[in-house]
Amino acid sequence: MTNSSLRQRGFTLVELLVVIAIIGVLIALLLPAVQQAREAARRMQCSNHLKQLGLSLHNYHDTHGCFPISSHLSPTNRKPASWLVRVMPFMDQAAAFSQLTFDDTDFAGANVDRNWQITQNLYMESVRCPSNPMPAMWTQDVPQATQDLGAPSETAEYQIADYTGVAGDYNGSTPSFWNGYRGRKDYCGIFVALDDFNTNTCSFRDVTDGTSNTLAIGEQSDYFRYLDGNGEVQQADHRSWINEAGLFCGGGGGTKSQSRSYWKGVSSLRAGINVLAPGVNNPFGVGLFYTRARHHTPFVSAHPGGAMFAMADGSVRFVSEHIVFETLEHMADRSDGEVLGEF
Structure with missing residues (x-):
């Protein structure tokens, strides 16, 4: 066999570069499909x-x-437990719930947290959207009274949930009460507070618009986006579970004045899904001035095009961000008697 025939069996540099280029093109074509498949899987898990x-x-x-x-x-x-704490026995967390005490303890972790062994260590994957790019934990100081009970450090982390209860419509059918910078209180959704404005719980008989037409729980699984003074898009974490021991605290508590402030884990419809707000002090009550209230933080999703919601009948629905806002308002109000439009 001659040397020339041996040389013909190899690749030239040009041929090798062509093969590499083809492989690169194929990867570029396949990558979006792979990303879409991954997002579809994450969306299914969120559902x-x-x-x-x-x-x-x-x-x-x-x-x-x-x-x-x-x-x-x-x-x-001392502030009370959140609605997520209350449903723990029904979401495979009965063992953790059985160890909680509701006596002489602050679920905000601000005075004395007698449940610190649970609140500082429990992590529930089922309340975390897999597409969420934001932090999963909230860090705050541990009071000396809790350290005296055995808490090991001066700071602790608490899980932040990505799923928020629907407290109704900002312009809903039942009375709303304005309380200055603490926000407006609405009582026309699935989740209501018992306070000096309302003494009635919500049950199926109160959902007169039909449970399949009423929103119960929605996503806040992405950054809230707003325009700054220069018209540039900025983002901030305004989930309703931020601060005060994360998902464990329901806000409220204390005196009547305090009971009307700082509800947690719920939001009323005041703006559309994935809305881009006009500024940090915007009309949706979630800007810098309102960071403690968050009663009307929009439902924001990391899934393109809309957000996932659990309906009051237990079903799950993906609601488009392009839904007519009046229809979305009617879906948040359990008993306004309005006919739903397109969604």
Whole structure:
């Protein structure tokens, strides 16, 4: 065999570069498809999380005759447990729930947290959207009274949930009450507070518009976006579960004045899904001036085109960000009697 025939069996540099270029083109073509497949899987997992939460609401209702409340009055400054804490026994967290005490403890972790071994260590994957780019944990100081009970450090992390209860429509059918920078209180959704404005829980009989037409729980799984003074798009984490021991605290509590402030884990419809706000002090009550209230933080999703919601009947629906806002408002109000438009 001659040397020339041996040389013909190899690749030239040009041929090798052509092969590499073809492989690069194929990867570029396949990458979007792979990313779409991954997002489809994450969206399906998010839907499953909301399905489990929707079922937990029904199981809670079967046991207690009503949906879980978002907050309630407290004789002290210590704030009550959130609605997520209340449904823990119905979402495979019965063992953790059985270790909680509701006596002489602050679920905000600000005074004394007698549940620190649970609140500082429990992580529930089922309340985290897999597409969420934001932090999963909230860090805050641990008071000396809790450290005296055995808490190991001066700071602790608490999980932030990505799923928020629907407290109604900002312009809903039942009375709303304005309380300055603490925000407006609405009582026409699935989740209501028991306070000096309202003493009635919500149950199936109160959902006169039909449970399949009423929003119960929605996503806040992406950054809230707004325009700054220069017209540039900025982003901030305005989830309703931010601060005060993350998902464990329902806000409220304390005196009547305090009970009307800082609801947590719920939001009323005041703006559309994935809305781009006109500024940090915007008309949706979620800008810098309103960061403690968050009663009307828009439902924002990391899934393109809309957000996932659990309906009051336990089903899960992807609602487009292009839905007519009046229709979205009617879906948040459990008893306004309005006919739903296109969605």
